[in-house]
Amino acid sequence: MSTIFLAVGLVLVVEGLAYALAPSFIRRMAEELPKLADEYLRIFGVAALAVGVGLVYLAQHL
Template structure:
């Protein structure tokens, strides 16, 4: 279980590091767009991301990961 958690954190850091290294100005634009959204929309985006993450975790676990 601990190895799976370390793998997950490593994957998140690798993907986020890749975005920061390859497209920092696009990331700035995305943050500006995100900040311009009302709090309710940001909350719904966060809940959607949470739901998608839970579904992906469930799918990975049911496939044997």
Template sequence: MATALLALGLVLIVEGLVWALAPSLLEDLLAALRSLTVEQRRLAGLAALATGLVLAWVGVSLGAG
């Protein structure tokens, strides 16, 4: 449970930094996402999911958590 809270906290820190430090860049990113089709967004989400799983697996393999 503590590891899940740590992971969620780190995600929120990164998200908060983007909103705080580069709000106009975030607006550009959102506009670019709106121009993608639903299928392209779904594939991007699946790619992010797969990347996250690989990174989590590597982290656990190296001894984290």
């Protein structure tokens, strides 16, 4: 259970940094997001998922 809390906390740290350091970039990205096709969003989501799983695997085995 502590690993889940750690993971959620790290996600919130990264999200918070993005909003704190580049709020105008986040706003522009949010405006462009509806213009993207579902296929591109799905590909990006799968790629992000794969990278996340890889990072978790590395963190557990190093």
